[in-house]
Amino acid sequence: MSTSTNSDGEQPRLAVTDLSKRFQMHVVDGREVVGLDSVEFDVAAGEFLAVVGESGSGKSSLLKCLHRTYEPTDGTIEYDTGDSVVDLATCNERTILSLRGTDVGYVSQFLREIPRVPAVDVVARPLRESGSSPEQARETARGLLERLQLPRELFDAYPATFSGGERQRVNFARGIAPRPRLLLLDEPTSALDPETREHALKLLRDYLGDDTAVVGVFHNHDVVERVADRVLTIDDARVVDVRPTGGEST
């Protein structure tokens, strides 16, 4: 297994060591299911790490462990807040709550929102919650949705009636809106047509600047090659390869 550290040897934004996740399925005779097995990698500030692997290999489990939506069974997830290093695997839940949204962003595959909230407000919410004025938040939200080519007439409509791709754009905009320092993306462009996807990927770099560390699950090989700095391959719950983009799998 290859683990890369920053070339200059500084503390990476995220350092994952020996991370495992096992599920105890009480409902199915207490059977144990392994989601992740001794995963190790790190990501530097400004770096884009793509995660690839077959369906069911553990990609989403990894992102969810990083987000603490899954509680890791073993291992550490060291996140550098700038002031200190926090182990996301074991730290207090309150710490997780305070990091979420502003520090750690997560774009899931599915939009989960209170129905009957207009798209622009869905996107503006995390901004408002981190202190922007309602107008300023909506302004930024509109800008993001525009860049994602969401038809203007949908801005004030409820996402519940949107197409899969439209909904995904709202979700995407919401995730990046507060400019998190660590962004977790789970197939954020899977339902977008190639042209819209281009806009989304371009927005990612333009909007986030070069400080955000990104861990993104992507299916599309071209996308990975274009946006990622390195690619991590998972197979059957284990990391089987980490390599820079442009090269061949070892």
Next chain:
Amino acid sequence: MTDAEPESLEELHDPSSEGLEGYNYAYLDEHTKREVRRATLKAISIPGHQVPYASRAMPLARGWGTGGIQASLSLLGPDDVFKVIDQGSDASVNAANIRRLAETTADIETTTDTTAASVIQTRHRIPEEVLTDDQILVLQVPVTDALRRVDGSDDRNRTRHAHADYSKMWVALYESVVQWGEVDIGARYPVMVEGRYLMDPSPIPRWDVPKLHDADNLFVFAAGREARIYAIPPHTDVEPLAFEDRSFRVEHFDEEACDACGSTDTFLTEVEGEDGERRFACNDTSFCEKRQRNSDCAKDDHLERSDIAWGPGTGIDPNGFVGDGGEDI
């Protein structure tokens, strides 16, 4: 007023004893009087708080002042001068009956002159003439609890009184202003006594409510049917419930004056004359007669001081009390 009571048991039981005609002095047995006095003393010690007592059957139907009579008869001694008024009038049959009962059983003098009485029993009014620290006003009470307007449960209301929880009453005032633009309560206007107990002042008009505040005399409120006594001792703080910007107001009679005496500073009631015409007249008939004899007679003419605060048209500026009111809803 208890020092002139009969002194011996023989005297009590002697049917020929002067004025008693087979009854105990002041009609009530001594035990009952003591019970009522005890309740009255307790009521005076806790201004505005309703004190239960063992109400007796009286030779009148309940609801005709049986509580007031028990309170009056327990207070009266042979040296007292007693006045009874019923809605401002000394002449009503009920007032006359109560007066006669006291006269025959308690051997006392009666009067219709407010200033000459030491004990005044009244229903629905406080006299126009200023009462003094030598006088006791006994008010007949049909409904003892101001909170019953908002909750029929005496149990719950007792808990509210215990903890001075009057928010339900305040909501009722709020709703009243929403609906009518003002607090729509005529008689029985709820008052706070000494900042502690919410009290029903009995069905006196709003006109009389300010007289309860910082008065020289003692007010005793007695209910026969509900068997409760409460009191406002002299110089007690009594404040009608009102919003800061919707102050309490008394009734106003615009340009009207008493048809008989010409007064414009008394509580007027509309009456139908023999000619079928409606006109206004003083509700307090005894004071009206004084005014008819002497139109300059002030409400505090019998006192050495003047400008004594005693409701509208006296030393206090009624406008000061009434406040500014009116404002958008």
Next chain:
Amino acid sequence: MTFLDADGLTKVYGEGCSACLATTGPEYDRNRCPECDSVVACADVSFEVRDGEVLGIVGESGSGKSSVAEILALDADATAGTATIRGHGDVLDADYQRRREIRDEHLGMVHQHVHDGLNLSFTGGGNVAEKLLSAGWRHYGDIRSRVRGLFEETEVPVDRMDDSAETYSGGMQRRVQIAKAIANDPGLVVLDEPTTGLDVSVQARVLDTFRRLQREQDVATVVVSHDLSVVRLLADRVLVMRQGRIVEAGLTDRVMEDPHHEYTQTLINSII
């Protein structure tokens, strides 16, 4: 900062005996004491809620959720336990007078049953005004403008303010309860089944309104619901209750997506 610290909340209905706690709970699959027949509605329930935080309590019918809510709202006495509110000490220990003060000025409650939360013969505005009046507001104009503002915030049509609450729709009544709950800027709001009985589309708007206000005002919140999606949308952390006990606690998404306890797994599986 921690606003509410609940420790060992216990409510036993009935005589109670020394065996009550040891013979009930999820491992016995019962909440009725076999010795004395008392019902252990909740036992040893402990948690903390911070300013601005939403704690969800989920569990099946009869698991003890509402009992916890009632204790917190000071509507019911606890058999044991303490509830410490910042600046006020253990409020379960307070005498009637202080409890009322705390309930009037520092707590807000949205009841499952509208009759427990509103007096339907009063106007909608009057119901909200009651809370202000309890806290000592005595200026009619100020009360009116505050009630109007609260109606706007909770999106109840202001022109219905002076209609009897009886004539309101279920969603409006729930909103009026919310307006009432937040009227005195409380530090803690307790919602018991905030959406049950409401039309799905109405549910969503009520939730959204509440969440917005909750975040804006940074109020600590406890939301009790048997509807996991409600808790998922509102709560930061969640307690799972069964037979009066907490069987699992954690970040809401963690409990929903990575349930550890057997019961939680069954609960989650049964809704998906």
